[in-house]
Amino acid sequence: MLPKVFFFVFASFLPLRVFAGPLKARASFTVNVGQEGFTYSPNSVDASVGDTIDFVFPGAIPHTVSSSADFNQPCVLSTKSNATNLQTPLGGGTVSLTVAVDGSQWFYCATPGHCQSGMVFAINPGPAGSPTSIENFVSLAEGRSISTSASTRTSTESKSLPSSTVVGAHSTAAAAATAGSTSDASRLFSIEGRTLGTALGAAILFSFVV
Template identity: 35%
Template structure:
């Protein structure tokens, strides 16, 4: 009689064992799945133009960016600037709006940059305001026209014939400050998601844990069943 009660007591604990293992497995799987939903949004792309790194040049001299992107002008020795012009009048500040970086004098790459936010995809023609630099071909364009006669080569040819250069009185139209940590010559997507490899690893770990728990529960049931059979002999 005592053996029968002991066996019955053991069997009555089986649902509790199964519930414990089953709930733990489900919780682990849910945690792993929820970790994949976290996302972080960032701003538009950041592009770099090197000013005077290779002589009297902007590199790249022609750059296509999306509306909302930023362009960082990085300055190199000895002294340079960047000024917006119109296509029809190179080496002179544009009559309305535009930007002027001020003059950057440096013995190495400047620790500060001039950052321009591009608000649309209209062509932006610009030049270096140091006397003689514009005429020597130090000009560039952001978002050049896709067709027509307004080309960078035409703008450069017109600049070579320009009579002198002028600049605005003050810095405006952009921000002088430190370079961003993630600038690149091509636009970034601006969106990060949890790493697929980490997500897969977490899901696999949770699944393995669940299988192990279920296996442990099945083994326990078999042991108890064998014990019951032995007691009934």
């Protein structure tokens, strides 16, 4: 007699769900290096992680795309381990850079004299008129002072800050204390305006009337 063989098949009748978010298209930018003098054209781009920047080198004059130490040191090479230092290919050509981090990134041409002529580049600089704008970065590279709307606004506000006056006068408590009374001896002065609404940096003038 043959043994009976039983086969058990387990099946899930639950619907299979596949989660797939939309894939974001990666952007690509082209930057001409030194084809219009000591400049990158354009000298800044707004890019996201994963985007590609193609630097086109003409080859006639050597140029670089080197990471700056920081915004305030445009012409100093960064010592960070992930610093960029792209060189002109032999005979010219295109070198691609993939954006790996978020935020602002600062670059310059390390060929002597080029950065000091304003040859700098930025990924995601601040907007025009802000302290970290590409215009200010160029000015710092050229050794010029920078001015920002933020500093101008602060200076203007400091000139118009209000002042408040608090008037203090001897109260009857002083006389009571002099007369030997101790009930009001702890209150030697009365002050008009015990609370003030004022701005940071405003002057408060205490005027004492004897």
